[in-house]
Amino acid sequence: MDQASILARAYCIKIFLILLSITATASVMADEVPASGWLVPANTPFQTTKPLLEQVVTTDSKTDLSHVRIKAEQGYWFIVDLNKRSQSKVEVIYADNSHLAQLNFYILDESFNPLVEVKNDAYRYVDKVLPHALLPKDEARWAVIYARHSEDDRLSIGLATGNEFANLINKKLRNFFLITGLLLLCLAVVGTVYGLSHQAKSLYLLAYLVCVLSEFLIAKGVLNYFNIEFASLWYTKLQFSFQVIALGVVNFYFIHYLQSQNLLNARQDKLTVYISLFCVAALFSCFMKQSVQFAVVTVCLGSMLVVLSYLFFYWLSNTKKAMQFKFVLVWFAVVLQTLCWQATLVAGAQIQQLNDMLLVLNVITFVMVLLIHERKCVMQYSYSLTHDDDTKLPNKQLLIERLDSQVKLSTEHSLLLFRPAVLINARANFGYEHVNEQIKLTMGKLAQQLASMNVLCVEANLQHSRCIARLDDSTYGVVIVGKLELSQVEQFVCVINSVFAEGLTHQRIHLIDKVEIGVANYPLHASTSLQLVQRGLQALAVKPLHGERWHMFNIENVTLSQRRIAIASALKEAIECDQLSLFFQPQIYLNTGKVHGAEALLRWEHPQLGNVPPDLFIPIAESSGIISDLTEWVITQALQYQKKMIVLLPEHIVSINISAKDLLRKDLPVLFITLLNEHQLNPANVMLELTESATLFEGVDIKNALNDYRLIGVKIAIDDFGTGYSSLAYLSKMGFDEIKIDKQFVMNIEYSKNDQTICRATCDIAKSLGSYVVAEGIEDSQSMAKLQSYGCEVGQGYFFSRPLPFEDYMQWLEENLETTTVFVNDLEKVVDLIGKNNY
The missing domain is CATH 3.20.20.450 (EAL domain)
Known part of the structure; x- marks a missing residue:
């Protein structure tokens, strides 16, 4: 993972949070203006219906037309009394169902004679959102609506003033575009994260969001805008199929995760086949009768919910890690959404608004869980850039950053680099794992002894403070603050040698070796932090003579070394x-x-x-x-x-x-x-x-x-x-x-x-x-x-x-x-x- 990818992922998180704060203020609830009147099941045409309407108005009582269930291939007449329209200033009558096979509006006078033919050509796009009819002034006495559909469905009749209807349209459109925009935004964020990280969880969440977005668009009748006549009989049923597929994607992800943890090897193939069969059955149910489809979708949703719960509790019982809150949250959100989907099959539009709210909350929850995880990855990556993987000590990059800060302040300091030869020998004899533990212990002892001395803290935070940095596999560094004094350097050298004088022991093998030490000073030997590190390494590379325990940087040694390098490069030529x-x-x-x-x-x-x-x-x-x-x-x-x-x-x-x-x-x-x-x-x-x-x-x-x-x-x-x-x-x-x-x-x-x-x-x-x-x-x-x-x-x-x-x-x-x-x-x-x- 390169640094550009990490930065791009961090920016995605920030953009998503900004846009989310804007869209979260919008309401997903829509106000309704219900109406009351008479309901007459009949398939007769309007010309022959006048006696029937007069008889129903005279003999039957009014009913609530806000939530009416209609049967397949059965025509229905809805009669609304407009006699008191002048008091309420009712100007519009509407039916809250835009994808019925047949929906006709009629405006009648006192004798049930049509006043004017209702045409909404000027408002045909509004009619796609909410079918309606404008009421003539002072003449309309009755409003009659004829509705018929090929499958069982629901219909809501309402009355409104012009302003109320406009507000209702605006709310529906606003809620639609806000939810659609939020889903598209989540798709873009998750797609970007997958493009940068290529992780399976991002791909699964991307597929889940596609299914949820498709289900939402179909439920809102978006295809009505495209006048797709041949698909009008079955495309609405895809809404329920996408619900099943969305739940199937969640199950596939849980299976994938359990497989990656080596927890579900034996049962994985069978569960994958079962979930695939449920998804295929849900797709084919679109070509069945509505009652049969509801039964198939209900069985598929219930079965896959059982599988999901089994996978979740199987993971809880077998994992050795502490229970992660994000998995519990995802599981609970999916279960709640599935139950709401199943309830929608029975209650229909009555809980559609609740379904929309759950949809928004679940999508936000899933994406936030993903972004929190990615944020954690970004933080871990940023930490790994400045720390050694084996010992968790600050690395060369963090050391140079601290040296840069000292250079900017023009503070005199010396870099003391030391290379314990015993560590190199110990890795060859004891292995990396044991030696890394010994390094942590030894560096901890050394840090305690250096804490009382005039050293620079390379890393200081709430958890710990570290003054020792690891430049490479065998080289470590300490920064001495203040003017260069040989007595002070000798004191540091004595402390370092005393800590490593004990050596390392493993399985009755005891290793003791010397410590090579090199020192360079700013500004005496270098003018930049990188140059100071280079000077320190050059001093460290000088072979000790006559019992010397450390070396100060010497330009003559560098000149000789550079000449040797020049000779080696020129000799082949x-x-x-x-x-x-x-x-x-x-x-x-x-x-x-x-x-x-x-x-x-x-x-x-x-x-x-x-x-x-x-x-x-x-x-x-x-x-x-x-x-x-x-x-x-x-x-x-x-x-x-x-x-x-x-x-x-x-x-x-x-x-x-x-x-x-x-x-x-x-x-x-x-x-x-x-x-x-x-x-x-x-x-x-x-x-x-x-x-x-x-x-x-x-x-x-x-x-x-x-x-x-x-x-x-x-x-x-x-x-x-x-x-x-x-x-x-x-x-x-x-x-x-x-x-x-x-x-x-x-x-x-x-x-x-x-x-x-x-x-x-x-x-x-x-x-x-x-x-x-x-x-x-x-x-x-x-x-x-x-x-x-x-x-x-x-x-x-x-x-x-x-x-x-x-x-x-x-x-x-x-x-x-x-x-x-x-x-x-x-x-x-x-x-x-x-x-x-x-x-």
């Missing part, structure tokens, strides 16, 4: 757009001066970021998942260059660094095999360099992965040896072909006894394991001589060459091959000189 390049640093045999090979080093020159060092973008590539693409690019380029380098030096060895993330990839050995075959390279001339930390990554699987590469024929080297925690047994088990001494032990080897000891021991270890040693970071001849004396075979460093682009490296390689002999002679002299000085 760098691979695709060929922004990367390989540099090669030569590796030299220390004894002979010949070229052993070169280590391939990755370099990245970004157009905007500039030169990005590998130490920065390699970890980012590993954390962002781009390292696989990066490794494949390096291997592909290195082996392409190796094909060109072996043309100058067939025994040239290229060393390729591989990440620990890619070491266990099953498709990487396949890539090596494909490229080696494609370029026709000797696998023994390819060296994979693994850092010591990478070789300690999931130990057993690493050995199996290395065996896959050894089957190909590729050699394996351990890089940066001495910086990790490898044991001799571990090195022996792995069986590395090459051990590289890290440059931090080589650069100060001339002056550091510890570095000398480490390098000498590494060379001894390598010899005992059958591996050869490569020393990194050789920058002068003295370091080279010492390593050579320890038995180190190969060296690389600035003393030989800096890392070179491929073209420069090829040129260097070609020149070096020509000067190797001279270099070896010079090297022997240097070694002899160093040996004399040392010994």
